[in-house]
Amino acid sequence: xxxxxxxxxxxxxxxxxxxxxxxxxxxxxxxxxxxxxxxxxxxxxxxxxxxxxxxxxxxxxxxxxxxxxxxxxxxxxxxxxxxxxxxxxxxxxxxxxxxxxxxxxxxxxxxxxxxxxxxxxxxxxxxxxxxxxxxxxxxxxxxxxxxxxxxxxxxxxxxxxxxxxxxxxxxxxxxxxxxxxxxxxxxxxxxxxxxxxxxxxxxxxxxxxxxxxxxxxxxxxxxxxxxxxxxxxxxxxxxxxxxxxxxxxxxxxxxxxxxxxxxxxxxxxxxxxxxxxxxxxxxxxxxxxxxxxxxxxxxxxxxxxx
Numbered sequence: 001x002x003x004x005x006x007x008x009x010x011x012x013x014x015x016x017x018x019x020x021x022x023x024x025x026x027x028x029x030x031x032x033x034x035x036x037x038x039x040x041x042x043x044x045x046x047x048x049x050x051x052x053x054x055x056x057x058x059x060x061x062x063x064x065x066x067x068x069x070x071x072x073x074x075x076x077x078x079x080x081x082x083x084x085x086x087x088x089x090x091x092x093x094x095x096x097x098x099x100x101x102x103x104x105x106x107x108x109x110x111x112x113x114x115x116x117x118x119x120x121x122x123x124x125x126x127x128x129x130x131x132x133x134x135x136x137x138x139x140x141x142x143x144x145x146x147x148x149x150x151x152x153x154x155x156x157x158x159x160x161x162x163x164x165x166x167x168x169x170x171x172x173x174x175x176x177x178x179x180x181x182x183x184x185x186x187x188x189x190x191x192x193x194x195x196x197x198x199x200x201x202x203x204x205x206x207x208x209x210x211x212x213x214x215x216x217x218x219x220x221x222x223x224x225x226x227x228x229x230x231x232x233x234x235x236x237x238x239x240x241x242x243x244x245x246x247x248x249x250x251x252x253x254x255x256x257x258x259x260x261x262x263x264x265x266x267x268x269x270x271x272x273x274x275x276x277x278x279x280x281x282x283x284x285x286x287x288x289x290x291x292x293x294x295x296x297x298x299x300x301x302x303x304x305x306x
Contacts, residue, residue: 023248047089086217
């Protein structure tokens with residue numbers, strides 16, 4: 001008698017009653033290229049715009065079923081800095097990025113992170129080499145920013161230095177591991193030094209990978225800082241891609257975020273007082289209003305003031 005074999009359904013045969021985003025479902029697990037060797041892909045997510053509305057109203061259904069009312073509530077929540085409803089949504093990314101970008105990124109301590117282990121595995125021979133247009137001198141007015149673009153010759157020299165350093169340090173890395181064809185530092189047949197030690201000479205433009213899971217509220221805070229024009233280019237390109245993913249995932253929240261965070265601005269009490277005087281046609285002095293030169297400069301930029 002033949003044993004009856006139970007057919008195991010494929011993933012596409014499963015149906016779910018949980019809140020899903022059709023736009024995000026279409027790109028799950030698909031890599032989105034970034035920089036020269038990096039990428040982002042969405043691995044999983046929980047919740048949608050409706051989950052935010054549901055949490056805010058502590059209701060059982062999927063919001064009010066009226067898009068206009070749900071949109072208005074989300075805009076109210078975000079504009080008045082209500083955070084917990086947005087924490088009901090979470091998303092998990094698989095990200096490949098240069099180590100120096102990862103070290104800047106990890107400053108956002110509100111996510112769950114699991115990084116590729118160079119103690120356990122050997123890092124790939126992949127390095128971030130910037131294009132000439134993204135190379136610039138140190139800014140003379142901003143200690144953490146870029147200034148004037150380099151000349152073609154200067155950029156070419158910098159790129160060659162970066163390539164040479166990366167290639168040489170990776171060759172030394174292989175030597176320490178006893179992994180290269182010319183033989184390592186130890187006798188033939190023996191393993192190299194521990195991987196946790198061999199990795200320490202690698203350049204910071206070597207690529208690493210991690211899984212990064214975060215709730216929507218903290219993701220929006222990350223994007224407000226890292227998708228800003230003042231953010232470093234190499235992290236901003238990742239943030240820009242993530243912005244587009246948020247738009248697909250929670251379009252109502254994205255719209256409110258664009259209006260109130262990315263496209264909006266904040267004013268101090270002193271700045272509001274000064275702006276009121278300007279609207280009344282009164283003469284103003286930023287010193288008399290208690291603003292610093294930097295505050296006044298930023299206020300002029302925000303409102304295109306002469």
